[in-house]
Amino acid sequence: MARRAESNNRLDDAARAGWLYYVAGRTQDEIAAIMGISRQSAQRLVSLAMAERLIKVRLDHPIAACLQAAARLKEKYELRHVDVVPSDPGSSSTTVGIAEAGAAEIERWLKSTDPVVLAIGTGRTLKATIDQLPSMECPQHRIVSLTGNIRLDGSAAYYNVIFSMADTINARHFPMPLPVLVSSAEEREVLHKQSLVRMALELGAEADAAFVGVGELGPNAPLCEDGFLARDEMERLTAAGAAGEICGWMFDHDGALLTGSINERVASVPLPPRERAAVIGIAKGKRKYAALKAALKGRIINGLITDETTAEYLLGA
Amino acid sequence: MARRAESNNRLDDAARAGWLYYVAGRTQDEIAAIMGISRQSAQRLVSLAMAERLIKVRLDHPIAACLQAAARLKEKYELRHVDVVPSDPGSSSTTVGIAEAGAAEIERWLKSTDPVVLAIGTGRTLKATIDQLPSMECPQHRIVSLTGNIRLDGSAAYYNVIFSMADTINARHFPMPLPVLVSSAEEREVLHKQSLVRMALELGAEADAAFVGVGELGPNAPLCEDGFLARDEMERLTAAGAAGEICGWMFDHDGALLTGSINERVASVPLPPRERAAVIGIAKGKRKYAALKAALKGRIINGLITDETTAEYLLGA
DNA sequence: CCAACAGGCGAGTAATTGCCCACGAGCAAG
DNA sequence: CTTGCTCGTGGGCAATTACTCGCCTGTTGG
Numbered sequence: 001m002a003r004r005a006e007s008n009n010r011l012d013d014a015a016r017a018g019w020l021y022y023v024a025g026r027t028q029d030e031i032a033a034i035m036g037i038s039r040q041s042a043q044r045l046v047s048l049a050m051a052e053r054l055i056k057v058r059l060d061h062p063i064a065a066c067l068q069a070a071a072r073l074k075e076k077y078e079l080r081h082v083d084v085v086p087s088d089p090g091s092s093s094t095t096v097g098i099a100e101a102g103a104a105e106i107e108r109w110l111k112s113t114d115p116v117v118l119a120i121g122t123g124r125t126l127k128a129t130i131d132q133l134p135s136m137e138c139p140q141h142r143i144v145s146l147t148g149n150i151r152l153d154g155s156a157a158y159y160n161v162i163f164s165m166a167d168t169i170n171a172r173h174f175p176m177p178l179p180v181l182v183s184s185a186e187e188r189e190v191l192h193k194q195s196l197v198r199m200a201l202e203l204g205a206e207a208d209a210a211f212v213g214v215g216e217l218g219p220n221a222p223l224c225e226d227g228f229l230a231r232d233e234m235e236r237l238t239a240a241g242a243a244g245e246i247c248g249w250m251f252d253h254d255g256a257l258l259t260g261s262i263n264e265r266v267a268s269v270p271l272p273p274r275e276r277a278a279v280i281g282i283a284k285g286k287r288k289y290a291a292l293k294a295a296l297k298g299r300i301i302n303g304l305i306t307d308e309t310t311a312e313y314l315l316g317a
Numbered sequence: 318m319a320r321r322a323e324s325n326n327r328l329d330d331a332a333r334a335g336w337l338y339y340v341a342g343r344t345q346d347e348i349a350a351i352m353g354i355s356r357q358s359a360q361r362l363v364s365l366a367m368a369e370r371l372i373k374v375r376l377d378h379p380i381a382a383c384l385q386a387a388a389r390l391k392e393k394y395e396l397r398h399v400d401v402v403p404s405d406p407g408s409s410s411t412t413v414g415i416a417e418a419g420a421a422e423i424e425r426w427l428k429s430t431d432p433v434v435l436a437i438g439t440g441r442t443l444k445a446t447i448d449q450l451p452s453m454e455c456p457q458h459r460i461v462s463l464t465g466n467i468r469l470d471g472s473a474a475y476y477n478v479i480f481s482m483a484d485t486i487n488a489r490h491f492p493m494p495l496p497v498l499v500s501s502a503e504e505r506e507v508l509h510k511q512s513l514v515r516m517a518l519e520l521g522a523e524a525d526a527a528f529v530g531v532g533e534l535g536p537n538a539p540l541c542e543d544g545f546l547a548r549d550e551m552e553r554l555t556a557a558g559a560a561g562e563i564c565g566w567m568f569d570h571d572g573a574l575l576t577g578s579i580n581e582r583v584a585s586v587p588l589p590p591r592e593r594a595a596v597i598g599i600a601k602g603k604r605k606y607a608a609l610k611a612a613l614k615g616r617i618i619n620g621l622i623t624d625e626t627t628a629e630y631l632l633g634a
Numbered sequence: 635c636c637a638a639c640a641g642g643c644g645a646g647t648a649a650t651t652g653c654c655c656a657c658g659a660g661c662a663a664g
Numbered sequence: 665c666t667t668g669c670t671c672g673t674g675g676g677c678a679a680t681t682a683c684t685c686g687c688c689t690g691t692t693g694g
Contacts, residue, residue, distance in 0.1 A: 015378040016403050022374045024405040024413055027680065034406055040644060043681065054378035057339040060451045061332040061371040086333050088341040089351055096341050111428070134377045344650065355674055360651065 010045075011052060017042055018049030056134065058104065069311040073304060076315065077296040080278055081105070081303035084311045087284075094285045095128035102211060102282045102305050103132035109209050110169060115140040119204050119272060121212035121247045122147050122161045123222060125282050129211070130165040138171040144203040146210060147247045147268040148178035176200045178267040180228045180248040185264035192267070204269030207277050212301065214283040215245040216291045223248075237262060244291020246281070246300055247271065253290065255298015274302045284310040328369060334359055335366030373451065375421065386628040390621060393632065394613040397595055398422070398620035401628045404601075411602045412445035419528060419599045419622050420449030426526050427486060432457040436521050436589060438529035438564045439464050439478045440539060442599050446528070447482040455488040461520040463527060464564045464585040465495035493517045495584040497545045497565040502581035509584070521586030524594050529618065531600040532562045533608045540565075554579060561608020563598070563617055564588065570607065572615015591619045601627040 013035065020031045032042040049055050063086060070082040083105065085097040106129070109116055120126060120143055145162035166173035177196055182188045191197060204210075215222050217238050223229040223245065240260065243253040248266040250258045257263055271279055280303030283292055293314055295301050306314070330352070337348045349359040366372050380403060387399040400422065402414040423446070426433055437443060437460055462479035483490035494513055499505050508514060521527075532539050534555050540546040540562065557577065560570040565583040567575045574580055588596055597620030600609055610631055612618050623631070 011378060012380050012382070015376055015380045019376045019380075019403045019414075020405060023376065023417060024408060026405065026407070029680080030407065038644065039681095041642085043683095044642080047682080049378075052378075054376060056375050056377045058373050058375075059332060059336045059340065059371060060373045061328060061366075061369075063329050063332045063336075065329070086336045088337060088343065090343070090347060091341060097336075100340060346650080356651090357653095357674060358672080360653095361672085364652080 010048070011054065014045045014049040014052065015054045017045035018055045021046045021049075022055055053132070053134075058100070066308055066311075069308060069315065072315055073311055077304075078299065079296075079302055079304055081280060083305040085305075085307050087308040087310075089309070094283075094287075095125050097307055098125065098282055098284050098305050099128035099132050102126075102129035102280075105280065105305065106130070106133060106211060107136070110136055110138050110141060110171075113140070115142070116208045117141070117203055117206055118143045119146050119207035119210035119269065119277075120144070120162055120165060121210070122149060123213035123215065125213040126161045126211065127164070129282055130161055130168065133165065133168045136169045138169045141169075141171045142174065142203060143169075143171050144174040144200050144207065144269065145176040146204060146212065146271070147180050148176045174200045174203050176267075176269060180223070180268060181262075181265050182267045183265065185261070188265060188267050201269050204272060207272040209278040209280065210272050211280050211282060212246050212271070214281050214288055214291050214295055214301075216287050217242050217244055217250070220287075243294040244288070246295060249300075251294055251298055251300060253294050253297075255294040255296065255300050257298075271300070274299060278303050280305060282306075289313050327365075328371065331362045331366040331369065332371045334362035335372045338363045338366075339372055370449070370451075375417070383625055383628075386625060386632065389632050390628055394621070395616065396613075396619055396621055398597060400622040402622075402624050404625040404627075406626070411600075411604075412442050414624055415442065415599050415601050415622050416445035416449050419443075419446035419597075422597065422622065423447070423450060423528060424453070427453055427455050427458060427488075430457070432459070433525045434458070434520055434523055435460045436463050436524035436527035436586065436594075437461070437479055437482060438527070439466060440530035440532065442530040443478045443528065444481070446599055447478055447485065450482065450485050453486045455486045458486075458488045459491065459520060460486075460488050461491040461517050461524065461586065462493040463521060463529065463588070464497050465493045467494065467496045491517045491520050493584075493586060497540070497585060498579075498582050499584045500582065502578070505582060505584050518586055521589060524589040526595040526597065527589050528597050528599060529563050529588070531598050531605055531608050531612055531618075533604050534559050534561055534567070537604075560611040561605075563612060566617075568611055568615055568617060570611050570614075572611040572613065572617050574615075574617075588617070591616060595620050597622060599623075606630050 017031050017035065020026045020034065021028065028042045028046060029039050032039040035042065066084040066086060070084040073079060073084070074082045083101045085101050088096060106118070109118055118141065122145065143162060143165060149160065162173055162175050178191055182191060192201060217234060219231060219234065221234060224231050224234050237250060240258070241252045242250045242258055244251060247268040249268065249271070250262050252258060279301045281292065281295060281301040282305045284307040289310065292310065296304070296314065334348050334352065337343045337351065338345065345359045345363060346356050349356040352359065383401040383403060387401040390396060390401070391399045400418045402418050405413060423435070426435055435458065439462065460479060460482060466477065479490050479492050495508055499508060509518060534551060536548060536551065538551060541548050541551050554567060558569045559567050559575055561568060564585040566585065566588070567579050569575060596618045598609065598612060598618040599622045601624040606627065609627065613621070613631065
């Protein structure tokens with residue numbers, strides 16, 4: 001407990017230093033004098049405040065080019081919600097920018113006083129997104145994971161999206177204790193009868209909004225990297241025309257779900273019906289171009305958060 | 318129009334540079350390279366983004382000391398809403414910090430999809446507060462000025478709070494085309510029959526929330542500085558026990574409205590009823606201690622946004 | 635009681651940023 | 665066409681900030 005208190009004090013100090021730095025506009029020297037610490041310590045506190053995301057920075061100006069791209073995307077693909085953030089050409093990150101924008105959109109939903117059900121996918125992008133969420137108290141809402149977080153070998157690793165999120169916003173949460181893919185349609189049927197799984201399935205069906213990543217396929221696909229799918233099977237899929245996946249659901253270049261056996265083995269919660277719910281894809285980057293475009297073509301998602309460069313590609317092609 | 322477009326482009330660039338700097342975390346050198354400009358220009362764009370408030374920084378961590386002070390204030394003075402921001406001991410500003418916090422609270426109200434009526438006072442603090450508001454589209458809301466912005470000599474200067482606010486958030490607005498003080502109760506009665514004034518009065522009565530500054534009295538009071546009240550009259554008031562004013566309404570050290578003729582000459586819209594509406598005072602600093610305390614004692618306000626140091630005083634005394 | 639270790643601190647140093655100044659393009663008035 | 669003005673630009677420099685290193689302290693586990 002002493003440790004907890006100390007660490008709270010440290011964060012308090014960090015918050016105070018961050019406030020003095022960013023809001024009051026003081027220099028670190030002045031902060032050091034005010035708080036009675038050395039300049040270096042002040043610097044550490046300020047950067048801690050940033051690292052711990054105590055200080056939130058947001059851009060409050062519609063950059064014309066982004067707005068325009070968003071409007072055109074909205075029209076072209078009949079989308080409900082589009083956010084286009086500026087690109088950072090030199091960066092190789094696949095999440096910078098869209099994670100913040102995604103978190104802002106999730107926050108909007110969470111701010112509702114009426115209870116809502118949010119469905120959440122998984123993956124690196126989603127993880128980065130929910131890492132950007134501020135702490136909130138949302139006991140009125142429920143969040144449900146659309147995909148399982150268990151690997152083929154049974155280990156429970158992977159991006160722990162739903163739990164981190166529940167931790168941050170303090171809402172009731174419904175994980176999905178299954179792998180993404182199971183061995184057969186029959187096994188899936190059996191597993192889906194488990195009560196825990198059924199709760200997730202039922203909740204997913206009535207979700208008001210879903211936030212999902214978009215997975216590319218190919219030898220370096222996240223599904224392979226994370227041990228959900230063997231590489232030879234992946235090769236067979238891409239050879240058969242698979243273009244991408246969302247929550248494990250595989251689709252071809254027109255965004256039609258693959259009809260082979262593969263999707264019968266996907267144990268994920270079905271995406272909420274697009275007519276009623278917002279299903280928002282969060283993705284950017286060259287590697288995802290094909291998958292994103294297919295998903296948009298097939299109306300698998302009806303919302304999009306991406307960056308300028310990706311938006312241009314999606315509009316041009 | 319060309320000029321407008323140019324200036325928009327410049328702001329666009331500023332926004333982009335600010336985004337790259339604060340969100341993507343690039344250095345100004347990198348931004349210069351990305352945008353094809355010199356480092357100095359990049360620096361200018363970044364600081365322009367700050368100056369134009371395109372970049373919003375907020376602190377997202379409850380500093381324990383502030384929270385605690387807020388809770389105690391809430392209890393002691395039976396308040397609905399209290400925000401305590403950290404103090405910056407070295408700064409002489411009377412608005413840094415509380416302006417941001419006030420704007421955040423106003424924003425919360427404005428985000429409501431149901432139409433609300435916000436009443437706004439005037440003064441330096443309020444001006445600084447609404448300067449912190451982001452641009453929003455709020456056609457469903459109405460905002461009404463609680464006090465006039467006409468001086469004794471008829472000039473229409475003063476802190477132009479209601480118009481700036483309406484400009485920023487694009488809502489219907491109802492100014493109060495009167496001085497704060499008129500010469501007699503009879504004159505007030507006549508003026509209050511004017512249709513423009515009556516609209517403001519009616520709207521003020523049904524306001525959901527009011528945001529007001531707290532004015533101290535004395536020879537350097539804002540009321541005198543801004544030419545609403547002669548200094549000799551001020552002296553008579555303080556001698557008679559006046560402790561402060563809110564929107565022109567004078568009260569004594571217990572927060573009871575003065576009974577002399579003065580308040581019969583105040584032409585402001587009456588404060589909305591405290592039982593139904595939130596009446597939130599925004600003020601900090603030694604010079605306002607007495608007035609703030611009196612206002613809280615007399616329950617003239619039922620909400621408070623202030624800083625740590627002021628909070629301590631209000632709790633200690 | 636001691637060793638190992640984590641984590642904060644201060645000093646020094648490299649990198650980054652903010653600011654001042656002189657220059658030149660664009661533009662309006664004379 | 666010139667003059668004077670404004671505004672953006674880039675260079676250079678001082679201020680400020682970020683990072684690295686070695687030291688110290690407090691904690692954990694034998």
